[in-house]
Amino acid sequence: MERRKAIKKQRKGIKKSYRITVVGCGHVGLVTGACFAELGYKVCCVDKDKKKVSSLKKLILPFYEPGLFELVEKNYKERRLEFTPDLKKAIKSAQVIFIAVGTPPNPDGSADLSSLERIAYLVAKNLNSYKLVVEKSTVPVQTGEKIKETILRYRKNNRPFDVASNPEFLREGKAVHDFLHPDRIVIGVESERAEKILKDLYRSLKAPIVVTDINTAEIIKHASNSFLATKISFINAVARVCDLAKANIDKVAEAMGLDPRIGKEFLKAGIGYGGFCFPKDLEAFLYISKKLGYEFTLLREVKRINEEQKKYFVEKIKDYLWILKDKKIAILGLSFKPDTDDMRFASSLDIIEYLLKEGSRLVLYDPQSKKEAKKLLKGKKVKFAKDPYQAVRDCDCVCFLTEWDEFKRLNFKRIKKLMRMPLIADGRNMLDRAYVESLGFKYLGMGK
């Protein structure tokens, strides 16, 4: 018994002994750092943005993510989590370095990997002991090879290192939960040492671990996001057929989803996917596939269908109202999905653009994204309302573009009284059509 206790204690000690550095305090990096600290490791989060680092030290987070503040506060106060802009020092003190910097899209669709190269270079220059360099950011296949080549090229000594891929599958708004309760953990490695360290790090999380080579791990991430985007475009294409045939997409999706081979998730038809992951990853997967010699035309079509959904939504309103010029239209919901203020590549941005081109007068409301929206729509002729009721006043149409819960609970009788023309364009199929029609609204859904 005593011996078992001693071994357990020893193992626990080993687990906690890894010193982790996470490079990049964005959505992925900060969640990864805070969650590893929560698991008991000593974590140093690095960001080149000194302002961001000093805010983090004052416990001011650069974005909202449910549950993250509590983890950061607790682990920072208990000294398992620290923040620094000093990458060199953070590399030297770490055994495991997670790279979680941005890989934004280049104009040709490829991923901009210059930040990764810079970090690989600095790892090489500061290789004072064995390091495991782990890609956390989403990267195209063969990036691991490039990181390894870069470190070998600039390394001045023979100190050992490994490169690994450990893609994240975190959803915005659920990232902390997704990290601590993953469906699967993917580990792409080249050595037993790297495999052991990564398995150790995740030991306390109960999830299947898929161990593979680095290229395969990199493809798993791109393929997963591309498949989810494909599912959304597929159901959106079926929604178009439903509109033509006067069928109901919600029922079609419900019945399809009951087949476990299909699954019910990601079958919600509407104005398409947005956000900083799907559009960018799809583009990058298309690009890298082509570079390797394969034209992934299916993904091109997925993208085309997604773009078309937004135009189709505006066409629907136009078909009904005939002339959109000077019509007053309320836009409820701006973020790319609910429970976030993130508006990057949000479907609402394109729809706003199309409506403005038609000459409509727009009043916008979102529970969280007003600040973001004001930045992104600077110079555009739009107004912001302080609540949904103010937004719909004297409008000819109200568009629902993000399925925030608070919109489902609106007083539609009051809304009808406030509007000039009771027209609802439901871009997320989130409202009860029968109910709003019973109040006298004209309802335009997507495939129902």
Ligand code: UGA
């Ligand atoms: C996505 C993936 O779901 C994560 O697994 C992945 O880790 C992440 O990208 C990433 O690569 O970092 P996220 O971008 O946070 O996560 O958003 P999702 O919840 O996947 O939604 C993406 C978009 O699809 C949203 O605009 C949403 O409205 C839309 N969507 C989703 C639909 O239009 N229909 C659906 O049925 C589901």
